[in-house]
Amino acid sequence: MKLSYFIIMVSVLNIVSLDLYAHMGYKNFLSLEDAKQIANAAHARAQQENWNVVIVIIDAGGHLIYFLKMDKTMLASNEIAIQKAKTALFYKRPSKVFQDRITDGESGILSLPGMLAFEGGLPIECNGHIIGAIGVSGVTSQQDGIIAAAGLVGF
């Protein structure tokens, strides 16, 4: 078999397999469509509970993809929701982990840069890779966490 045939075959296999990957749900980045799906699921739950919140979706580099603020949510929630999402992304764990460490008396973590020690920020993972994060703020941190988790159900 000639080399050129081999290269063509490999290329075709690559395209086919990447396409299959997509069909199998593999994602290496978070699209606007993904972000909307997650945020809308979270928003629907917030409406159902009658809780006013800000919902934020960021990409793997920490940049905004999608943001919505429900009416009457306090202004502080804009920045809090962003910082919760960044905490989950930059530290590769739910922001609740830091809230629990504070509760356990580990006040030294308050010196960590860009860390917000409240529930409501979750990494968004796909096939073991973190491809973004969701952040929610507006009600109690436990309720914010419920809304954030609702966003990731079915994703």
Place this chain on the structure above:
Amino acid sequence: MKLSYFIIMVSVLNIVSLDLYAHMGYKNFLSLEDAKQIANAAHARAQQENWNVVIVIIDAGGHLIYFLKMDKTMLASNEIAIQKAKTALFYKRPSKVFQDRITDGESGILSLPGMLAFEGGLPIECNGHIIGAIGVSGVTSQQDGIIAAAGLVGF
């Protein structure tokens, strides 16, 4: 007529008139529903033109209500779209006004705080009051301006 009856009457009239106001399209603030309607109209036009952009809606205080970033839009557009919306809101005029003044040689305006001299930011008005702004970035500033204007059609 007793004072208490009078107070009740005035209260009822107030409620009725506010309701009429709402039915007549009067808004004294931009709701999430409004923001989504404007952003979705802009987004639909961007998709039709096959232009990738960031679309931002801010409230009367300059705070984010709604934000979406189409896939493949350059990262710089996140901040640019926000700054265009803020320019339109804080200076009560389309951001294009400043682009034109630069073109006319008035470079001194570059010292104006929080001013971005490119088309794509528009105030959102209702009954003569500015209640927010839209900012768009991602393609040429003229194209960004077309998308921003499309958002306000029918609002």
Place this chain on the structure above:
Amino acid sequence: MKLSYFIIMVSVLNIVSLDLYAHMGYKNFLSLEDAKQIANAAHARAQQENWNVVIVIIDAGGHLIYFLKMDKTMLASNEIAIQKAKTALFYKRPSKVFQDRITDGESGILSLPGMLAFEGGLPIECNGHIIGAIGVSGVTSQQDGIIAAAGLVGF
């Protein structure tokens, strides 16, 4: 053929093809090894020219992967090199483009957020995707540009 055999075959093909991808030079992120190779090539050229510079490599989200400051380089170059790399990444083009637009009299671009209008910042691309950027500062912007370009030769 049973479905399970099919799934196994697809999985094997995926692994094989991704491995081939890697062998064919496809990268979807910039590794430390990549960053060092690029920075070392730039550094070697700077030493050859006897130019003292800062060399910065950032990832697709704008975060530092690798940074080196040659002795005697002015302190300002630390931040300039980072901003040149970010300009190239966030605006998806060489930072020289903005220097040229300023030279052509388009002073309005000075209001663009996070934009540094000097040569020396280049996007790092692989298979048509921007996966990071290099920034160089220390000598003239033209010389900085020569060092940055030398980094990308052979990558």
Place this chain on the structure above:
Amino acid sequence: MKLSYFIIMVSVLNIVSLDLYAHMGYKNFLSLEDAKQIANAAHARAQQENWNVVIVIIDAGGHLIYFLKMDKTMLASNEIAIQKAKTALFYKRPSKVFQDRITDGESGILSLPGMLAFEGGLPIECNGHIIGAIGVSGVTSQQDGIIAAAGLVGF
């Protein structure tokens, strides 16, 4: 003896003595070569332990000389490693000192500017003078401290 001869003699002695100083290992500033030696020793130990970390070397003024981020290290480590190095330099002591004081209940130190209360930042000293600092972040603070110390062995 004429004054001019005297001046020449002193100059020659200065040059000779500075040269002797250098041969005796005296350094009054941290060169890129020094920074790379320290960082590479730390990096080698991190690879040996299979720990992913960011390693930072700053000069006597707190400015970056050298920075490397191993693949898969969490993004937060970029800023944490820099802050650990700055804590060690600005406060002239290992950053672990502050972690220990927090553990001892002295939470008031959280108000100290630019202080990060976690192990992993060490001053770099030469002949009793602090000429820079190393900061490491990515694993536990104790492990970060082991990597930082490994960098200084043999320097």
